[in-house]
Amino acid sequence: MNFGEILVWELLGTAALILLGAGVVANVVLKKSLGNNGGWLMITIAWGFAVFAGASIANPSGAHLNPAVTLGLIATGNSNFGWAEVPAYLIGQMLGAMIGATLAWLTYKLQFDTHDDPAGTRGIFCTGPTVPNYGWNLVTEIIGTFVLVFWILLSPAAAPGDGGVxxxxxxxxxxxxxxxxxxxxxxxxxxPTGYAINPARDLGPRIVYALLPIKGKGSPEWNYSWVPVVGPIIGGVLAGLLFQILPVG
Incomplete structure (x- = not known):
């Protein structure tokens, strides 16, 4: 698969991921929405199936949708793509995340316009800590992303078994x-942090939030923005490095 094809499939898949993921948070947070006060479980379930939808769409490119996954796979030293393709994955993921966030805003435009707490809408787009402490917040993101990427690395495609099963x-x-x-x-x-576990998922929508004409919106909190970028990258790479030295495969 060439550079452009990877970029397009990752863009489409990540756009779907963020449209559905940011969409469920908007549905729960915004007051004049049928899902208002749906709760954390509604958000986590919908985010999970947003990943399912996005990954299914991006299947032709390998369905990374996440720079931490891309870099974790490269860190294994045994990926089916090389460093030359990495920029295509990362660019597609970032652009897709920004497009998906914009589409979620357009979907809920009237609810944003009538929401009684416009300054509290940042969390619809990106994550933030419940107890701010950047060092520990970083640890949380590293651990969560490590779990995700390590599971992916331990989940090879189906293969022929004994007796053709x-x-x-x-x-x-x-x-x-x-x-x-x-x-x-x-x-x-x-x-603790809203589990970004994906740099593009957090940074792309955060940039869009800063640019969108949401009246009375709050700060994008750029001072925290590096945590959900650096933490997932570290977690993903650590998963790849550990996979490389374990007797698996």
């Missing part, structure tokens, strides 16, 4: 399995 392993449910992992991470590890 396929061996599926962790990948038995395909992209639906990834959705369940993301739901589990959100429900278990997402409380």
């Amino acid at each position: 396929p061996t599926f392993g962790n990948s038995a449910l395909g992209y639906a399995a990834v959705a369940f992992v993301v739901i589990g991470i959100g429900a278990s590890l997402g409380g």
Whole structure:
């Protein structure tokens, strides 16, 4: 697959991921919405299936949707793509995240216009800590992303087994399995920081939030923005490095 094809499929898949992910947060947060006060579980379940939808769309490119996944795969030293393709993945993911966030805003434009707390809408687009401490917030993002990427690395495609019976392993449910992992991470590890576990998922919508004409909106909180970028990258690379030295595969 060439540079342009990778970029397009990653863009489409990530746009779907963020449209549905930011969309459910908007549905829960915005007052004049049918999902208002739907709660954390509604958000985590919908984010999981947003990953399922986005990954299914981006299947031709390998469905990374996440710079931490791309860099984690490269860190294994045994990926089916090289450094020359990495920029295509990263650019596609960032552009897709920005497009998806914009589409979510357009979907809920009237609810944004009538929301009684416009300064509190940043969380619809990007994450933030419940207890600000950048060092510990970084640790949270590293751990959550490590779980995601390491699971992906341990989930090879189905292969022929004894007697012609396929061996599926962790990948038995395909992209639906990834959705369940993301739901589990959100429900278990997402409380402290909102579980970005994806630099593009956080930074792209944060940039869009800063640019959108949302009357009375709050700060994009650029001082925190590096945490959900650096933490997931570290977590993803650590997963790739550990996978490289373990007797797996």
